[in-house]
Amino acid sequence: KKEGYNTFGPWEGPTSTQKVKSAQKEAWAEALNAPNRDEYIQRIKEADPKTYIVWNENITKYADKTWPTPKEDFTPEYTEFFRVPQEMKDWVNTELPKKNRPKCLVIWGPSRTGKSSWARSLGHHTYLNNSWDITQIDETSNYIVVDDMPFSDPHHFKNWQPFLGSQLQFTVTDKYTRKKPIRWGKPCIYLNNQDPLEANLPDWQKQWLQANCIFVNLDHRLYSPEAMLPPLFAPRPI
The missing domain is CATH 1.10.1390 (Phosphoglucose isomerase, C-terminal domain)
Structure with missing residues (x-):
C-alpha cells in the first residue's frame, strides 16, 4: 500500500x-x-x-x-351603469374597435364614481394601477386601463405616450428588468382624479394629449340613477 x-x-x-x-x-x-x-x-x-x-x-x-401564472378574471364591482356620458359611449362604439391608432379616452373626476369599474367591464384588458410594472402588460389583451398614474412623474408611468397614442410597436423598460419590445396598437383608457392638462407638463405634450385623446370630466356616479353626485364624505355633527 x-x-x-x-x-x-x-x-x-x-x-x-x-x-x-x-x-x-x-x-x-x-x-x-x-x-x-x-x-x-x-x-x-x-x-x-x-x-x-x-x-x-x-x-x-x-x-x-x-409555466405562466394564470391571470384571474376581473369581476367589476358594478355591472350596471345608468348614467354613462355620451362621449364615453361614442368612444366605445368608434375608438375601441379601431385597429389603426384609436384615440385614448381620458376620464377624470372625483373618486368613487365608478370610473375603474366601467373601464374594466369592457372586455379583456391590461390594468396598471398606481405603479409602473411591465410584467402586467398582456399583449393578448384588447385594451389597456391606466389608473391613477400621473404623466408628470416618469417613475409612475414610463412610456405613456406610446400607450396613449396606441403605437403599433415600441420598447418598454422598467427599473429591474431589461428593455422589452412589444407589439401593441391597442386602445387606452386613462383614469385620474385631476385634469391631466393641468399637470406640470411642457406645452408640446399638452398639445399632443389634446390631439390624441378624448377628455371626459366625470362629475357623477355611473352606477347610480340619481341625478346628482352624493357627497363622498358625510359632514361631522357639530
Whole structure:
C-alpha cells in the first residue's frame, strides 16, 4: 500500500472535466423535465447554483414562459351603469374597435364614481394601477386601463405616450428588468382624479394629449340613477 493509505484512504484526484459536464447535462435535463415552475427552479439551484445566480434572469424568464401564472378574471364591482356620458359611449362604439391608432379616452373626476369599474367591464384588458410594472402588460389583451398614474412623474408611468397614442410597436423598460419590445396598437383608457392638462407638463405634450385623446370630466356616479353626485364624505355633527 502507498504511504498514507491507512490515514487518508485511497487517492481521489479531481473529477474529470468530462464527468462534471456530463453530470451537469443530466441535471439540466432533469430540470427541463420538472412538472412545475417551483420544481424547475429548485433542481437548478441544487445542481448548478453558480449558473442559477449568474443567469437568474434568463432562468426565471424561461420559467415564466413555460409555466405562466394564470391571470384571474376581473369581476367589476358594478355591472350596471345608468348614467354613462355620451362621449364615453361614442368612444366605445368608434375608438375601441379601431385597429389603426384609436384615440385614448381620458376620464377624470372625483373618486368613487365608478370610473375603474366601467373601464374594466369592457372586455379583456391590461390594468396598471398606481405603479409602473411591465410584467402586467398582456399583449393578448384588447385594451389597456391606466389608473391613477400621473404623466408628470416618469417613475409612475414610463412610456405613456406610446400607450396613449396606441403605437403599433415600441420598447418598454422598467427599473429591474431589461428593455422589452412589444407589439401593441391597442386602445387606452386613462383614469385620474385631476385634469391631466393641468399637470406640470411642457406645452408640446399638452398639445399632443389634446390631439390624441378624448377628455371626459366625470362629475357623477355611473352606477347610480340619481341625478346628482352624493357627497363622498358625510359632514361631522357639530
